[in-house]
Structures are given as C-alpha cells and as structure tokens.
Amino acid sequence: MDIKRMILPFLLEVFAKFDSSQPISTEILSRTRYLCAKYLGGAWNRIRRDQFRLKAITIGRIIAPMMARVHTLDVPITKEPEVLNCARGWLAKFRQTAGGARPIDIRCTAARVPAHSYPASITCDQLEEELNFVEDFLIKSKSPVVFSHNDLQEGNILLFADYHLADDGSIRSQSGEDVTIDPLVLIDFEYCSYNYRGFDLGNHFCEYGIDYNCDEPPYYKIYGEMFNVTEQRRNFCKAYRDEVYRMRDSGENPHFPSDLVTGDRQKDLDRLVTESTLFMAVSNIYWSCWALLNAEDAVIQFDYSSYARDRLALYYQQKASLQKFMDSQ
Template identity: 35%
Template sequence: GGLSNLLFKCALPEHILSVGDEPRQVLLRVYGAILQVSASGAGIPPDWQPPPRPAAPEQLQGSGLCRHLPPGPGLAAAPRLLRPQGVDSLVLESVMFAILAERALGPRLYGVFPQGRLEQYIPSRRLRTEDLRDPDISKEIAVKMSRFHGMVMPFNKEPKWLFGTMEWYLKQILELTFPEEEQLKKFNHLKTYNLQEEMKSLRELLESTPSPVVFCHNDVQEGNILLLAGHEASSSDKLMLIDFEYSSYNYRGFDIGNHFCEWVYNYTHDSWPFFKASAENYPSRQQQLHFIRHYLSEDSGRRGDTTHEEQARIEEEMLTEINRFALASHFFWGLWSILQAKISTIKFGYL
C-alpha cells in the first residue's frame, strides 16, 4: 500500500568484496506517505487523499543490488504509525532502535536518513497466529517481553502514550468524512456508540486498576516476532522482537493484554476483509497463567523472592490487570482502524 513502509533487501553482487566487517546485505526501510501527514504534527484534512505509491528503486547508488520485498513470509510492508507526536518521534524511534540493537534485543542499525533507515537483514520468518499458542513459543515471548519491560530507556517515563494517542486519534476521527456511501454508513454507525463516553468509561476503569509503568513494545503481534533461521525448534533464544514504532513507557497490562488479543486475529486471510477473528482462540486461564508465570520467573531478579501465597496472589492480580487492559487494546486499535480506513491505500477491511 502507498502508506506503508517500503522494505528492500539490498545486497552486494557476488563479484564485489565487502570491506572490513561491513554487511553483504541489509534491509532498507523507506517510510511511507503517512509521515507527510503526521510528521508535521498536524491533523488529517477531512478531504485528504493518499498520494500515489512511488516507483520501487531497482538499484541503490553504487554497485549494490536492491530488491523490493513484498508482504509475505519474513517481511511485510506494514502500515506506518499515525504519529500525534510529530517529527520528534522519528528521532526518538531511531535512538530507541539503536539502543535495542546495542542490547541485542533487535536488529542492528546501520544508518538513518530523513526518509528511512538501513537495518540488519535477519534470515527468518514471521510467526503465524497459531504459533502464539505453542507453549514453548509463548514461554519465550513472555521471557522476551519481561526483559523488554525491565529496560531503563532515556525517554519520558510518564504513561501518557496510551490515552494521549487515543485522544489524538479520536479528535481526528470526529472531523472525518468518507466519500464512499458504504464506508460512510459504517462510520456513522460507529459514531452512534458515543466514542468519547466509551473512552471516559475505559479511563475510569483503568485508573482503578493497578499496573506498573514499564517500557512497553505495545504491538507484540505475530508479525512483529521473528523466528530466526538456523535455530533449533527447542532453542530458548530463537525469537526476536522487531518494529518498535509504538514502543514507549506504558502500563504493563496493556502490553500483555494486547498480545493476548492478537491470539484471536489472523491477518493472512486471503479474502475480504483479509483478516479472520476467532474469539475462541483468546488464551484460556491456564494459557494466560503459563505466560504470566514465565514472565514473572524472568522478572524474579527485580522482584526478589516470593512465597507460594504471594505468587498466587500476584498471578490473580495480573489476570485482572491484563484482561482489563485488553479492553484498551481493542479500543486503541479500533480508533486506529477508522483512521486507516480514511488514509490507507492497502486493501484491508479496516471498517
């Protein structure tokens, strides 16, 4: 789609020798057209129309080869984040990407430029929705998320991201209009739910729900988790989190609850609306406890020793915390989808 990141696998021809320890292949990420709207921090004009998709480059400057990577196993042209923060968030994202790479929690960063960046190309495949239910994979995701949450990052540590972003989304939505009758009908139906009151009720519920503020990924879905090539299925370090556009200090419950919601959605469905929701796949109590226990086990060094009774109490409290914040995940991505229906050129059933 014209508003997605464009991803290119770029490699040196076989007859060209690399210099020193420079990589022979990299991933070129070109930011999508959404930044024309969002990097300025301005709103979305009601009559805004997406620009045409630029032609894909066949070759980078110099002797390297550059091949466009379409959506599919291992890589995707993922929709770009709508950014209420403006262009400063691009700088923060580059800093964050570099720090995570340095800590071996993400791909290496080779360079940045105003329209995108050069990243390490990692032979891998993205997880599938059904992979999330695999106990070994779920365990490792829990461990990786716990490590992520334990990081101290040089960013604002106040949890303003969740409701700040939703308020910005909602402000844009209330000013939207749709030219197509079918979309307008769906949009008007959504507005009958009084989204402002729904968000007010959600805020009141979550303000009464204790949840630690940690550094969150905020989008741990299967497409943002790589299964590294060459790692045995039983390896305890076979996964890597990617795509940190949404990462910020936020409530722990949102990050885990959002991940549990992703168990339900398959985004590779081959017919309209190009996703399939299976509510029965939401993790059961036992599957949630499996995740929570491995999350807490990795976190034990920061929490100290706990008794069996304390552990059981913490687990029950986390179950409540996570499933309440899962409601925020639904609301957040619901607002996001309404905006995407207006500005995205990707064929997808956003409304």
C-alpha cells in the same frame, strides 16, 4: 548492565512512534541500528498463525520473559502512559473526516459477538465518552507503567532461521545444536511507548485470536475461542512473573521498576492474569480508534472499516468486566 543482552533481543526494528508528539529520539534510533548491525547477523523466519495458535503454550513461555525484560528497560522518552493520548489523537483526527461527521454503524464482519452486546451505532462524542470510561478504569487498575511494545502479535515475533517449531510444540535447532539463546526475537517497535503493563499483556492475548495472514476480504480473521485461553494465559503470566523475580534478585538492572512485583508470588500471578484479561477491552477500543482513522485513507489492502467495527463490538462485549472490576474497588 550488559546493554547488548538487555536490548538487542528486542530492538531489531525501532521506528518513531506513530502520530506522537514524543517521537523516539534520533540518538535511540542511531544507537539501536548501530548495535543491531554490529552484533546481529543471520536470518529469521516469521511464525505462522497456525503455529502460533497450536503452540501458544510453548511459545508463550519464551515470549513472556522477553516481554518482562522489555518492561524493565529505562528508555529516555516520556514516562507517561500513552494509550489514551494516542486513541484520543486518532479520534480527534477522525472527527475531521467525512466518516467522523456521521454516526458509526457497528456491525460484525469477522467477530462473532451477539448483536445485543453492542449499540447499533455510536457518534464520535459517544466514543469519546467510552474513552473517558476507560480512563477511569486505567486509574483504578493501578497497573504499573512500563516501557511497552504495544503491538506484540505473531507478525512481530521472529524465529531464528536455524530453529523450527516441532510437532510437540518445542523449539529445536535444525543443526542439532542445543538451544543456548532465545530462539525468538521481538521486532517492530513502531507503537512502543511507556504504557500500563496490563495493556501490553491484554493486547498480546487479543492477538491470540486475530489472524492477519488472509488474502481475501476483509483480510483478517477472528477466532473468538482463542480469547479465552485459560491455561496459556496462566502459563504465560507465570513465566513473566518468574523472569521479573529473577531480574530483581540478580540486581543486574539498576533501574529495575520497584512496582512490578510485591514479594507474594501467588498474588503477583493472580494480578497478572487479571490485568491480561481486563485490558483486552482497552486494546479493542484503542485499535478501533486507530482503524477508524486509517479507513479514511487506507494505503494497503485491508478492511480497516470492518476491523474498527469488529474491535468496537468486542470492546462492548467486554466492557461489563471493566465496570464490575471498578465497582469492586
């Protein structure tokens, strides 16, 4: 297997996992940095939020196969899913702060969620109970555990400098040359770990509706209409599925996960769409725990407190879909 072809498009930035007892090894860091320095040159452009939103269908068809290739990597770290370990770790630390000693008032700042969809306040104990509920869902979901990026939003997707997004949504070379390589690159694996495939999918679709490129408080915007992108979601999942089948049939990866596809392409597509939808709730409670802790000692200009509450409100709005799924199993 060509390690440069498999890994370099993704591991431009690798960091030890945030607040984890299983950090990425020094060997992985050193090898990745060496390979990147040796084989990668040039410059990149970040994709603007407006470009990401308006051209999500085209971009998604490129990102999806890249995500699929990440999910087939065999990385020498713990293979246990980390989503709940991280969330519970952040919550445990938040409990020890002044903010964790009192109820968390939930109010929406940027999210547009009806007040009747979420409680007025919750305690840390109640938030722990919600994580237990999510754990039950994760078990019943049977989503494959894969190596995951866990933070695939537009700020972590770069466009090679020689390429641009055309008005029709296509990606073209500014030099006029044919696009012969992936024009996009995934970066910043700070939160990477083995995780449920559905989390990486659901988290990515949460990010369709969140804009972090804001200069005024709360320093982010939430576009609720972008959470329900039926056409983009299905096209993304279809491109993901097709790449998984291509890799499986090529035999290029001796460590290819056997549970990513079933042999029934329609069934696989339906499952991916379902996972990408249901796991949005998991993403929301995960990042709410992260933001609650960061709000106690913020080092950058960002309203973590409001962000935590917005993501909690979104979680509660979506919780019923998790319960409905579990009741059907």
